[in-house]
Amino acid sequence: QLNVIIRSLLQNLREKIDQLKDLLLRAVSTHQITQLEGDRRQNLVDDLLTRQKQLQASYKNEGTEPDVIRSSLMTRGVKRGVTNPWLLEESEETRGLGFDDLRQQQRRIIEEQDAGLDALSSIISRQKQMGQEIGNELDEQNEIIDDLTNLVENTDDKLRNQTRHVKLVDKKSTSCG
Numbered sequence: 001q002l003n004v005i006i007r008s009l010l011q012n013l014r015e016k017i018d019q020l021k022d023l024l025l026r027a028v029s030t031h032q033i034t035q036l037e038g039d040r041r042q043n044l045v046d047d048l049l050t051r052q053k054q055l056q057a058s059y060k061n062e063g064t065e066p067d068v069i070r071s072s073l074m075t076r077g078v079k080r081g082v083t084n085p086w087l088l089e090e091s092e093e094t095r096g097l098g099f100d101d102l103r104q105q106q107r108r109i110i111e112e113q114d115a116g117l118d119a120l121s122s123i124i125s126r127q128k129q130m131g132q133e134i135g136n137e138l139d140e141q142n143e144i145i146d147d148l149t150n151l152v153e154n155t156d157d158k159l160r161n162q163t164r165h166v167k168l169v170d171k172k173s174t175s176c177g
Contacts, residue, residue: 006059007059010052010055010056010059013052013055014052017045017048017049017052020045020048021045024038024041024042024045093105
């Protein structure tokens, strides 16, 4: 019964990968995604296909040892430089700790991160408030500058009128004498 389920799931996986390939080709040909993105996704689909073939070979017990195949399936590929998280050595901080101790340590780390985020939030909030105050001050200064500009323009107009008036008086006084 398990063999039937496994075969069915492997076949389903193969069909899904084929569907992904078709959808990817359609997306690239209709320019829904760029060619560069299409190539990136094609590499991911190829990686899935390779893993599917490894699973198929593992199921049929073909080729290399099953343990080696299982181990390689757990890795994300040596070519990317990512190692299998299940094969890593335990750190000194967590070595010898039980499940509850690990959970407490994780909670403590999360609390420290939350405290850091709260501090960062208050700093950002203060900077936002300062930015708003600076903006308000700039608005007030702009209004003062606009008022001053209007006063200068009015004074300039009055000065021109008076200058014109003085020229007219001067012209009349020279023509009278």
